[in-house]
Amino acid sequence: MIGNTITITVGVTAKVLTLINQDAYASEYMLKDSASEFRLRIRHSKTKATATRVAMDRHNVELIETVYAAGDVPEFDRKFYWVIENKPDDLTSSVANVDAMADKAIASSNAFLTQLVNWES
Helix, strand or coil, rough: CCEEEEEEEEEEEEEEEEEEEEEECCEEEEEEEECEEEEEEEEEECCCCCCCCCCCCCEEEEEEEEECCECEEEEEEEEEEEEEECCCCHHHHHHHHHHHHHHHHHCCCHHHHHHHHCCCC
16 A cells, blocks of 8 residues: 555645545545645556457556636646556566656656647647
8 A cells, every 4th residue: 555645746735635445456545625626546457468468567546636616617627647557577667667757747847748738749
C-alpha cells in the first residue's frame, strides 16, 4: 500500500488526500474543500496475452478535480491520468520512460503541457 494519505501540490498549494477505499488492486484517495474535490484513483491489472502480444502489467493513476459551481459557472471536472504497461519482469526500464516524460514537463516549465492543451502535436 502506498499509504493512508497522498500529498500533491497544485500550483503552490499542498493538497493532502486521504485513503477512502482500498480493494485488492486499487485504491482511492479524496480531499474536499470549499471550492473543489480531488479524487486520486490507483488501479493495477493485467492484459491478456494474444497470439502476437505477451501479457502485460497495467498500472493506472487518475486524478480528477471537480470544481464546484460558482455563480454562473457550472460545476466541471479537470482530469489527468497516465497508464504504464510493462512486462512483469521489466520494472526498471518501464519507469525510465515515465521519468523522462515527467522530466520533459518539468524542464519546460510546463510549456510542453501548455502546448498539449493548445492542441499542438
